[in-house]
Amino acid sequence: MSPGETQPTQQLVDHLFRHEAGKMIAVLTRIFGIHNLELVEDTVQETFLKALQVWKFNALPDNPGAWLMQVARNKTIDLIRRQQKLADISSELQVLLLSDTENTIQQFFLDTEIADSQLRMIFTCCHPALSPEDQVALTLKTVSGFGVQEIARALVSNDAAIQKRIYRAKEYIRTSQVQFEIPSGVALAQRLEIVYTVLYLLFNEGYSSMKADELIRYDLCAEAMRLCKLLTEHKVVAQPSSFALLSLMCFQASRFESRIGEDNTIILLQDQDRSKWDKDLIALGYRFLNQSSTGDHLSVYHIESAIAAEHCLAPDFASTNWYALLRLYDYLLECKPIPIVKLNRSVILARTASVGVAIDTILDIPDIRELLNRHYIYAAVLGHLYAQAGNSTESRRLLEKAYDLTPSLAEKKLLQDKLATIH
Amino acid sequence: MKDFMFIFRGPSPEDLNLTPEQGQAHMQKWFNWIGELSAKGRYVGGDPLVREGKTVKGKKPVATDGPFAEGKELLGGYVIIKAESLAEATELAFGFPDFANEGSVEIREIVKMPMSS
Numbered sequence: 277m278s279p280g281e282t283q284p285t286q287q288l289v290d291h292l293f294r295h296e297a298g299k300m301i302a303v304l305t306r307i308f309g310i311h312n313l314e315l316v317e318d319t320v321q322e323t324f325l326k327a328l329q330v331w332k333f334n335a336l337p338d339n340p341g342a343w344l345m346q347v348a349r350n351k352t353i354d355l356i357r358r359q360q361k362l363a364d365i366s367s368e369l370q371v372l373l374l375s376d377t378e379n380t381i382q383q384f385f386l387d388t389e390i391a392d393s394q395l396r397m398i399f400t401c402c403h404p405a406l407s408p409e410d411q412v413a414l415t416l417k418t419v420s421g422f423g424v425q426e427i428a429r430a431l432v433s434n435d436a437a438i439q440k441r442i443y444r445a446k447e448y449i450r451t452s453q454v455q456f457e458i459p460s461g462v463a464l465a466q467r468l469e470i471v472y473t474v475l476y477l478l479f480n481e482g483y484s485s486m487k488a489d490e491l492i493r494y495d496l497c498a499e500a501m502r503l504c505k506l507l508t509e510h511k512v513v514a515q516p517s518s519f520a521l522l523s524l525m526c527f528q529a530s531r532f533e534s535r536i537g538e539d540n541t542i543i544l545l546q547d548q549d550r551s552k553w554d555k556d557l558i559a560l561g562y563r564f565l566n567q568s569s570t571g572d573h574l575s576v577y578h579i580e581s582a583i584a585a586e587h588c589l590a591p592d593f594a595s596t597n598w599y600a601l602l603r604l605y606d607y608l609l610e611c612k613p614i615p616i617v618k619l620n621r622s623v624i625l626a627r628t629a630s631v632g633v634a635i636d637t638i639l640d641i642p643d644i645r646e647l648l649n650r651h652y653i654y655a656a657v658l659g660h661l662y663a664q665a666g667n668s669t670e671s672r673r674l675l676e677k678a679y680d681l682t683p684s685l686a687e688k689k690l691l692q693d694k695l696a697t698i699h
Numbered sequence: 700m701k702d703f704m705f706i707f708r709g710p711s712p713e714d715l716n717l718t719p720e721q722g723q724a725h726m727q728k729w730f731n732w733i734g735e736l737s738a739k740g741r742y743v744g745g746d747p748l749v750r751e752g753k754t755v756k757g758k759k760p761v762a763t764d765g766p767f768a769e770g771k772e773l774l775g776g777y778v779i780i781k782a783e784s785l786a787e788a789t790e791l792a793f794g795f796p797d798f799a800n801e802g803s804v805e806i807r808e809i810v811k812m813p814m815s816s
Contacts, residue, residue, distance in 0.1 A: 287727070288727065292723060294720055325713050327726070330747065332745075332776075333745035333746055424718075
């Protein structure tokens with residue numbers, strides 16, 4: 277650029293580095309093997325450092341993502357030429373890499389192959405031998421390009437704990453000869469269930485946790501959706517359930533803004549301004565739900581998405597189709613006979629039958645005493661129902677218990693407001 | 700207008716151990732600063748310096764490795780800008796994004812050869 281010539285301030289696409297980190301780590305891992313993850317992460321870090329140095333003073337390349345990939349590719353070729361780390365690579369690939377280095381490497385950097393490598397990484401992070409918490413942390417680190425501190429912030433943990441989780445998960449993968457692949461046959465179906473669970477956990481951590489700050493929670497939801505979208509774009513895993521989960525996330529995310537008021541207060545579904553629901557996301561939700569309606573398997577994500585869609589269909593709270601919702605909850609209870617589903621179903625019963633029936637249904641949940649003493653949500657819901665039934669003593673007792681149980685300030689505020697109305 | 704050189708010292712990005720997101724945020728700060736200098740028509744150009752180098756010195760000159768400057772003393776790069784005076788150039792240096800990372804900017808006027816005709 278010549279002096280005096282002006283140019284607009286350069287800007288990178290949001291989260292470009294994170295997303296490119298995930299891609300590069302996946303591609304390089306496919307070449308060097310999962311046991312070389314450290315080498316791979318170092319190489320990706322060097323690639324970013326190079327970009328930081330060069331881009332600072334100069335015009336950005338036309339396609340920054342492609343530029344990063346190019347640098348990573350060249351670093352890979354260098355490593356191969358120096359014949360480092362080759363000993364552990366499969367002999368078949370080794371022959372190819374050595375005889376025709378550039379072309380062989382180039383194949384791995386094709387867009388379709390990048391997507392394939394990313395999926396392999398997702399499946400590897402969701403290895404069944406790892407605990408769900410470790411799966412989530414490792415996915416955020418290696419697939420999503422989050423740093424340790426960012427993961428700790430997002431999951432409301434601390435750096436040391438997250439570091440430990442990631443270390444433990446990597447050690448397991450390195451020493452147990454876990455294959456870097458997309459499983460096939462029965463194993464695929466089983467592993468895919470874990471992948472869904474991890475993505476749904478990620479999404480819910482962002483959507484429900486009132487503990488972390490808004491920005492990082494939003495990032496988590498967006499990241500879960502991005503990864504779920506990757507599933508729907510890959511021929512092997514573009515299955516009906518993948519679309520169902522993605523549609524569920526779209527419906528939920530459409531309410532992201534409207535369920536939190538000023539001062540981080542919670543706005544309940546019945547009080548939300550529905551004009552603030554994101555119509556584009558709702559439309560996407562319907563589109564993906566449509567695409568999920570093939571095959572003969574009805575997953576829990578299908579049902580949960582249909583429930584979320586039912587809420588989106590109602591122009592206001594009063595016109596909610598409670599009977600349709602009850603039918604869906606009946607289905608859901610069949611697939612997932614767990615206390616929280618029973619609790620949510622009872623809330624619908626308060627509309628279709630009576631508050632008394634809802635209360636009785638909750639009290640019939642096995643181990644309900646224990647649940648009421650340990651999880652604020654049971655005490656809060658039952659406390660609200662008792663308030664509607666006019667039993668202020670029980671209502672007050674339960675809402676106060678819920679107040680003590682929840683760690684979230686926003687939830688406490690909501691409960692406090694409710695308690696103030698009970699005399 | 701005169702030409703000035705901004706000489707940057709401070710930890711190199713690899714010492715900062717940035718996550719991808721932090722790296723991008725760091726980069727954006729630089730884009731904003733350089734973009735602002737460009738918009739004012741003051742930016743001429745600049746380059747980063749590779750960390751490793753050699754030094755040649757002595758009456759019987761010998762080459763040695765280094766300098767191995769650490770952290771805040773490390774010479775990281777330079778930029779050339781245009782300004783009316785040292786005071787104005789100094790003012791422009793306040794936008795440097797790396798003060799929080801123990802970075803510093805040295806501001807020196809470049810002596811130009813008088814026009815010969």
